Amino acid sequence: MAFAGALVPWSAGADVADTRPIVYLTFDDGPSADGVTDEILDLLAQYGAKATFFVTGQRVRHNGSKIPEIMYGGHAIGNHTYSHVNLRNTSSEEVVKELKAAGDEISRAGGPPLTCFRPPFGATDNRVNSISAELGMTPVAWSLDTRDWQPSVFSLEIFETLDRSRDGSVVLMHDGPAKRSKTLVALADWMAVAAHRYQFRALPECQSYGAGEQFALLDDQELDLNVEPETLQSLLLKLQSYRFVLQSEAAREETPVLGGVQQLTAKLDVR
Numbered sequence: 148m149a150f151a152g153a154l155v156p157w158s159a160g161a162d163v164a165d166t167r168p169i170v171y172l173t174f175d176d177g178p179s180a181d182g183v184t185d186e187i188l189d190l191l192a193q194y195g196a197k198a199t200f201f202v203t204g205q206r207v208r209h210n211g212s213k214i215p216e217i218m219y220g221g222h223a224i225g226n227h228t229y230s231h232v233n234l235r236n237t238s239s240e241e242v243v244k245e246l247k248a249a250g251d252e253i254s255r256a257g258g259p260p261l262t263c264f265r266p267p268f269g270a271t272d273n274r275v276n277s278i279s280a281e282l283g284m285t286p287v288a289w290s291l292d293t294r295d296w297q298p299s300v301f302s303l304e305i306f307e308t309l310d311r312s313r314d315g316s317v318v319l320m321h322d323g324p325a326k327r328s329k330t331l332v333a334l335a336d337w338m339a340v341a342a343h344r345y346q347f348r349a350l351p352e353c354q355s356y357g358a359g360e361q362f363a364l365l366d367d368q369e370l371d372l373n374v375e376p377e378t379l380q381s382l383l384l385k386l387q388s389y390r391f392v393l394q395s396e397a398a399r400e401e402t403p404v405l406g407g408v409q410q411l412t413a414k415l416d417v418r
C-alpha cells in the first residue's frame with residue numbers, strides 16, 4: 148500500500164443523507180506483515196468502506212508500520228490486549244497491564260489514544276469491564292461471527308454470514324497472524340455483490356479521532372533532513388493545524404528532524 152506524500156486532510160466520510168443500513172466490519176488479531184492487513188485495506192478502499200481493527204500489542208510490536216496505514220484509510224483502531232489473553236482468568240493487575248501495554252505499543256506506532264477494546268475470545272465480566280472503563284475504554288462485542296478462524300469453516304460459509312448483515316450488524320472477522328485467504332475471498336466476493344446496499348463505518352465507540360478532525364501523514368521525503376531551515380519551519384507550522392501527525396516507518400528512523408516533529412506530535416496528541 149503506497150503512501151501519498153502530501154499532508155492529507157481526513158474525514159470519516161459519513162454522509163448524513165445516506166439511509167442505507169450501516170454495517171460495522173471488524174478485524175481482530177492483526178496487524179500482519181504477510182500482506183493480509185494490506186489486502187484487507189486495499190479491499191476496503193476499493194469500496195470506500197471504513198472498518199475497525201482490534202489489534203494486539205504483540206502484533207503491533209512486530210508490524211507497527213500498519214498502524215498509520217490503517218489510520219490513513221480512515222479506519223478505527225481498538226485494543227485487543229497485549230498478548231491475547233483470556234481476561235476473565237487474569238488477575239486485575241494483569242488486566243490493567245495487558246490493556247496498558249497494548250495501548251502503549253499502539254501509540255508508539257503512531258496510533259491514537261484508544262477508546263474501545265474487544266476482549267479476546269469475547270471473554271469478559273463486570274470486573275474486566277470496570278477496569279477497562281477506568282482506562283477510558285468501552286468493551287465492544289459482535290453480533291455476527293464469521294468463525295473464519297476455524298479450519299472447518301469455508302469461504303462460502305463466511306460469505307453466508309456476511310450476507311446476514313442487517314442495519315447495525317457488527318461482523319467479526321480476523322486479520323493475521325495466520326493466512327486469511329478464506330476471509331479475503333469471502334469478503335471480496337460479498338463486497339462485489341452487496342457493498343452497494345450498505346454503508347460501512349468504523350465503530351463509533353472506537354473513533355478516538357473523528358469526523359472533521361485531520362491528521363497528517365509524513366513520509367521520509369517530507370522529513371528530508373537536508374531541507375532548508377525555512378522549509379522545515381513552514382512544515383512545522385503547517386503541522387500545527389493537524390491533530391495527529393503520523394510517520395511512516397522509514398520516517399521514524401530519521402532522527403534530527405524527528406526530534407522536533409515528535410515533540411510537536413506529542414503536543415498535538417494532547418486531548
Ligand SMILES: [Zn+2]
Nearest residue numbers: 175176267268
Ligand atoms: Zn482475538
